Amino acid sequence: MIRLGLTGGIAAGKSTVSKHLAERGIPVIDYDLLARKAVEPGSPALDRIVEAFGPQALGSDGSLDRAWMATKVFAGSDRESNRRRLEGIIHPAVFALAADEDARYQESGCPLVVHDIPLLVEQEEQTRRHGLVFDHIMSVEAPEKTRISRMVAQRGMSEGAAQARISAQADETGRRALADVIIDSSQPLPDMLEAVDVAVDRLLSLCS
Ligand SMILES: CC(C)(COP(=O)(O)OP(=O)(O)OC[C@H]1O[C@@H](n2cnc3c(N)ncnc32)[C@H](O)[C@@H]1O)[C@@H](O)C(=O)NCCC(=O)NCCS
Numbered sequence: 001m002i003r004l005g006l007t008g009g010i011a012a013g014k015s016t017v018s019k020h021l022a023e024r025g026i027p028v029i030d031y032d033l034l035a036r037k038a039v040e041p042g043s044p045a046l047d048r049i050v051e052a053f054g055p056q057a058l059g060s061d062g063s064l065d066r067a068w069m070a071t072k073v074f075a076g077s078d079r080e081s082n083r084r085r086l087e088g089i090i091h092p093a094v095f096a097l098a099a100d101e102d103a104r105y106q107e108s109g110c111p112l113v114v115h116d117i118p119l120l121v122e123q124e125e126q127t128r129r130h131g132l133v134f135d136h137i138m139s140v141e142a143p144e145k146t147r148i149s150r151m152v153a154q155r156g157m158s159e160g161a162a163q164a165r166i167s168a169q170a171d172e173t174g175r176r177a178l179a180d181v182i183i184d185s186s187q188p189l190p191d192m193l194e195a196v197d198v199a200v201d202r203l204l205s206l207c208s
């Protein structure tokens with residue numbers, strides 16, 4: 001089974017690419033989704049977050065207050081230590097869930113599985129520790145100013161909050177150092193998806 005790591009900075013277009021690949025019937029493991037699953041009400045990770053950050057971490061419905069948590073880990077002078085603390089709680093659960101999903105796809109004989117993982121560069125060592133070694137890495141890229149305007153226009157984020165997320169992540173150089181496929185998401189969507197198809201078809205043909 002080919003394991004393709006799909007990465008990119010925030011709002012670069014990873015989900016657009018992974019949705020397209022899923023529509024082609026290719027299995028996708030979505031780490032943002034797993035990170036939400038890991039902190040569902042009743043989960044050990046959510047209990048640990050409350051222990052670490054206090055009851056303000058919970059909204060009135062008892063689930064993680066994501067907007068509050070985002071201000072703790074992406075803004076303020078303690079953001080880096082807070083982020084490390086939150087990641088230390090959530091990531092082990094996320095990578096364990098991802099490894100389980102990956103194993104299920106492997107058992108069912110899938111030729112290719114995509115790991116949609118925003119923090120692939122930052123967490124490369126941790127993925128390896130969970131036995132997740134990528135045969136290929138696709139990085140989806142767009143200029144910072146394009147990504148900021150996407151976040152502002154489509155997600156209602158302030159420019160500062162958008163910039164803060166970018167600053168919390170590896171830069172393009174870090175991603176390029178690992179990637180063997182680069183997808184430019186500043187080109188028109190049909191062209192971008194065509195480039196994705198060409199790259200993925202090539203990977204599939206290499207293993208047949
Ligand atoms: C802080 C949280 C609650 C904010 O939630 P919110 O709904 O605003 O964002 P969401 O989870 O949808 O993430 C959106 C994007 O933010 C970026 N992002 C998320 N977590 C991080 C992080 N720890 N470091 C850098 N960028 C991050 C990614 O590009 C991600 O695609 C949430 O992002 C979180 O729990 N982060 C820690 C878990 C994590 O690292 N997730 C990334 C996948 S493993």
Ligand SMILES: Nc1ncnc2c1ncn2[C@@H]1O[C@H](COP(=O)(O)OP(=O)(O)OP(=O)(O)O)[C@@H](O)[C@H]1O
Nearest residue numbers: 009010011012013014015016150185187188189192
């Ligand atoms: N080639 C493109 N042309 C125009 N808009 C695009 C293109 N690719 C992606 N987008 C748009 O950019 C926005 C961000 O894309 P997407 O949600 O896929 O990013 P992401 O990398 O998954 O973000 P996150 O890191 O938050 O998960 C979306 O509104 C998407 O429609």
